[in-house]
Amino acid sequence: MPYTEATLWETLRKASSPIVPHVASAETEIDGYTIEKGTMVFINNYELNVGEEYWSNPEEFMPERFLSPAGNVVKPAHFIPFSTGKRTCIGQRLVQCFSFVILATLLQHYDISAGSEVKIKPGCVAVPPDCFKLILTPRILQSD
Numbered sequence: 480m481p482y483t484e485a486t487l488w489e490t491l492r493k494a495s496s497p498i499v500p501h502v503a504s505a506e507t508e509i510d511g512y513t514i515e516k517g518t519m520v521f522i523n524n525y526e527l528n529v530g531e532e533y534w535s536n537p538e539e540f541m542p543e544r545f546l547s548p549a550g551n552v553v554k555p556a557h558f559i560p561f562s563t564g565k566r567t568c569i570g571q572r573l574v575q576c577f578s579f580v581i582l583a584t585l586l587q588h589y590d591i592s593a594g595s596e597v598k599i600k601p602g603c604v605a606v607p608p609d610c611f612k613l614i615l616t617p618r619i620l621q622s623d
């Protein structure tokens with residue numbers, strides 16, 4: 480079910496944390512700049528997730544952007560919602576598996592629509608609980 484997986488990646492592109500702060504544990508150099516020990520360093524996930532340099536029509540919700548012409552899921556190297564390296568999110572496999580099962584099960588049983596036009600601000604660290612409502616209409620499942 481590549482489209483379901485692609486939908487989850489596209490949701491994370493729109494909704495994952497815009498920044499990931501770290502502190503340099505030793506003096507180092509990045510691109511000719513000296514980074515002193517103790518300096519706070521941020522991964523700018525906001526730019527990586529919505530920058531026009533990285534995505535076409537970044538404002539659009541388009542799961543297809545994560546699908547190859549053959550229909551396989553492809554994740555560009557610059558897309559790192561769970562960060563990367565030694566401190567990468569240890570919950571990412573759990574999140575991927577749970578989200579997949581929850582989304583697929585919900586869509587199997589309900590038609591889901593928004594009551595009114597929904598505008599989600601990208602880059603929210605936490606989405607407020609009352610920002611929009613969904614309507615879930617039970618689907619009539621065919622039985623053999």
Ligand code: HEM
Pocket residue numbers: 491495496499500501560561562563565566567568569570571573574
């Ligand atoms: C959509 C859901 C999630 C996203 C987008 C996410 C993203 C992230 C990010 C960006 C980091 C920072 C990595 C870094 O410092 O470079 C992180 C760290 C971490 N995450 Fe998640 N996370 C999610 C869910 C979870 C869940 C469900 C768990 C646990 C079951 C979890 C456990 C952790 C832990 C323990 C760390 C710290 C790892 C370390 O510092 O070594 N996360 N996560």
